[in-house]
Amino acid sequence: MNEAKHLDDAAISRIIEMAWEDRTPFEAIEELYGLNESDVIRLMRSHLKLSSFKNWRARVSGRTTKHKALRSVDILRGYAPAQYKPNHGLKRR
Numbered sequence: 001m002n003e004a005k006h007l008d009d010a011a012i013s014r015i016i017e018m019a020w021e022d023r024t025p026f027e028a029i030e031e032l033y034g035l036n037e038s039d040v041i042r043l044m045r046s047h048l049k050l051s052s053f054k055n056w057r058a059r060v061s062g063r064t065t066k067h068k069a070l071r072s073v074d075i076l077r078g079y080a081p082a083q084y085k086p087n088h089g090l091k092r093r
Contacts, residue, residue, distance in 0.1 A: 007033065012047060019044055020056065022063065 007015070015033055018024045019040055026037040035043065045053050 012043065015040065015043060016047060019060070 011033060015029055015035065018029050018032075019026075026040060029040055030036050041057075044056055048056065
């Protein structure tokens, strides 16, 4: 994980967030941060609790949306339309 040594806490946090997202392919993480899939796996293993890491690996293993080459050509975006809206998921009282 030589590549991850140059990353600050904010970048590591964003990489973990991107790795958990279903529609963000590993190639997008590599473009932005220079970490390939195996680097991301090592980063996740070192920064997550064992149970969280196992849950993440089970979730992304075989998931076609995590690899550009396996994705449907119909998927043009890397996130859900409402993902980055303020107060997403919060109801007003």
